[in-house]
Amino acid sequence: MSRLRDESGFTLPELLTAIALFMFIMGATLDTFDGFVTRNRTNTKLNDATDQARTAMDRMAHQLRNLASPTNSNVKSIDKATDYDLVFQTVDPVKRRVRYCLDSTDPSSATLWMQTQAFAVNATDPGLPPTSTCPASGWGGSTQVVTANVTNRINGDDRNVFYYTGLTGDGDTSKITGIRATLFLDVNPGKPPAEVSIASGDFLRNQNQVPVIPDFSLVQSPVGSHHFIMNASDASDPEGRTLDYFWYTGTGDVASLPSCADDTSQTGGGFSCIGRGLTFDYTFNPTVHGAQNVVLKVVDPGGLSATLTKQTPSLP
Numbered sequence: 397m398s399r400l401r402d403e404s405g406f407t408l409p410e411l412l413t414a415i416a417l418f419m420f421i422m423g424a425t426l427d428t429f430d431g432f433v434t435r436n437r438t439n440t441k442l443n444d445a446t447d448q449a450r451t452a453m454d455r456m457a458h459q460l461r462n463l464a465s466p467t468n469s470n471v472k473s474i475d476k477a478t479d480y481d482l483v484f485q486t487v488d489p490v491k492r493r494v495r496y497c498l499d500s501t502d503p504s505s506a507t508l509w510m511q512t513q514a515f516a517v518n519a520t521d522p523g524l525p526p527t528s529t530c531p532a533s534g535w536g537g538s539t540q541v542v543t544a545n546v547t548n549r550i551n552g553d554d555r556n557v558f559y560y561t562g563l564t565g566d567g568d569t570s571k572i573t574g575i576r577a578t579l580f581l582d583v584n585p586g587k588p589p590a591e592v593s594i595a596s597g598d599f600l601r602n603q604n605q606v607p608v609i610p611d612f613s614l615v616q617s618p619v620g621s622h623h624f625i626m627n628a629s630d631a632s633d634p635e636g637r638t639l640d641y642f643w644y645t646g647t648g649d650v651a652s653l654p655s656c657a658d659d660t661s662q663t664g665g666g667f668s669c670i671g672r673g674l675t676f677d678y679t680f681n682p683t684v685h686g687a688q689n690v691v692l693k694v695v696d697p698g699g700l701s702a703t704l705t706k707q708t709p710s711l712p
Contacts, residue, residue, distance in 0.1 A: 439589055441583045442545075442581065442582075442583045442584075442589055442592065445543065445544065445545045445581050445583055446581060446592055446594060448542075448543045448544075449508075449542075449543040449546075449579050449581055449594045450594055452508065452510075452542040452543050453577060453579070453594055453595075453596035454596070456496060456577060456596065457596050457598050459484075459486045459488075459494055460484065460486075460575060460598040460600060461598060462486045462487055462488040463484060463485070463486055463487075463600055464484075464485035464486055464487045464491055472569055472570050473485050473570075473600075473604070474569035474570075474572055475493065475524045475569070476495075476524070476527055476569070477558065477560050477563060477569050477572060477575075478558070479554070479556040479557065479558060480497060480498040480500070480530075480548075480556070480557050480558070481495070481496075481497045481498070481527060481530065481558075482495065482496045482497070482557075482558050482575070483495045483524065483527060487517065490514055490515070490516055490517060491515060491516065491517040491519075492512055492513055492514040492515060492537065493512065493513040493515075493524070493525075494510065494511070494512050494513075495509075495510065495511040495512070495513075495527065495535070496508060496509070496510055496542065496557075496558075496577075497509050497511070497527070497530035497531065498530065498546060498548065498549075498557050499530045499531070500546075500548070500549040503547070503549040503550045503551070503552075504547060504550050504582075504585045505544065505545055505546070505547070505585075506544075506546040506547065506548065506549060507541055507542075507543075507544050507546065508541070508542040508543050508544075508546055508557070508579065509530055509531045509539065509540070509541060509542060510538075510539075510540055510542045511525075511531055511532070511535045511537065511538070511539045512535065512537035512538045512539075513525055513535050513536055513537045514536075514537050522536075543579065543581070545581050545582060545583045546579055546580065546581060547580045547581065547582045547585060547591060548578075548579065548580050550580075550582070550585060555578070555580060556578065557577060557578065557579065558575060558576070558577055559575070559576040559577075559578070560572045560574070560575055560576075561573050561574035561575070561576075562574065562605075570604060570605065570606065570700060571605065571606065572600060573599065573600055573605065574597060574598060574599050574600060575597070575598055575600065576595065576596070576597040576598075577595065577596050577597070578593060578594070578595045579593065579594045579595075580592070580593050581593070581594065604635065604696065604698040604700055605633075605634040605635065605700070606634075606696075606700045606701070606702055607631060607632065607633050607634070607639055607694045607695070607696050607700065607701065607702045608631065608632050608633075608634065608702065609628070609630065609631045609692060609694060609702050609703070609704040610630050610631075611630045611704070612626065612627060612628045612630060612631065612692045612704060612706065613625070613626065613627035613628075613629075613630075614626055614690055614706050614708060615627075616708065616709055620712060621679075622679050622680040622681070622682060622684065622711055623677070623678070623679045623680075624677070624678055624679075624680075624690070624708060625675070625676075625677055626643055626675065626676045626677075626678065626690065626692070627674070627675045628641045628674055628675070628692050628694065629674060629675075631692070631694045631702070633694075633696050635696075637696055637697050638697065639694045639695065639696055640672065640694065640695045641672060641673055641674050641676075641692065641693075641694055642656045642669060642671075642672055642692070642693040642694075642695070643669070643670050643671050643672070643673075643676050643678065643690065643691070643692060643693075644667045644668060644669055644670060644690070644691040644692075644693065645667065645668055645670055645680075645688055645689060645690055645691070646663075646665075646666045646667035646668050646689060646691075647666050647667075647689055648665045648666025648667055649665060649666075650667075650691060650693075650703045650705065651665075652664065652665025652666070652667070653665060653667050653669075653691065653693055653703070654667060654668075654669055655669075656669040656671075656672055667691065680708075680711060684711055685710075685711050685712065686710050686711060687707045687708055687709065687710050687711070688707065688708045688711060689705055689706075689707055690705070690706050690707070690708060691703055691704070691705045692704050692705075692706075
């Protein structure tokens, strides 16, 4: 008679407990893995957005370094300069107008756009296209997204995209000597990974600036006479270019000075053009008495000008 072998194993409750523990551990592992995959995907998306923004900044810097040189007919190379909208002209490879603007319809994921308007260097400037919306129709060139996921204006923040050196309250864009751009990026606002920023700055080597006249010399020779020697050597051009010098007498608004096409006297706006040149000798009419206004106007090759008015001693 054979003996039955003892049988051993897991009871049903033990088996169910093991299965439950296995499912719990597996679920936690899968949750961790899923979180890792999600974070990795978000980080990749942020890295891609950052690379795209950095490429856009490099392209903008290149375009600004090739800012169009001003001409007599168009002394301004920058057409518009606001916190979120920049329009300028560049000459590479053909003269064209470039616009960068921020569409913050969705502040948590704003979009920076670039628009272009191409026209030949020797062609007539077609004028500034509409800029009331971003992007705007009527540009005729390319319109493309530069970078997305911009959060400069999220939660009511007003963090500029563009900052300008030299721009004053009068809004004269010809005074701008440098432009700095800053983009804040966040592909998952309010959650990791944290917001990042990309910045770039450029000195505008081709930007024309208004000439400067600290003073000019007005020497009565001999003292007590009607003869004066005028010298404008203190005037200078910020870019070091050659200036034209014009001399006037009279009173009125210097914005209405007549042109001086030659050395002959030309009048207008209460002034008379008496001559041109860095230095100039002038003798007032003997019938003129009392102190007289002398106006110096200097003009750079780009057409920008500055004026300064001084009075002579009282003429006998």
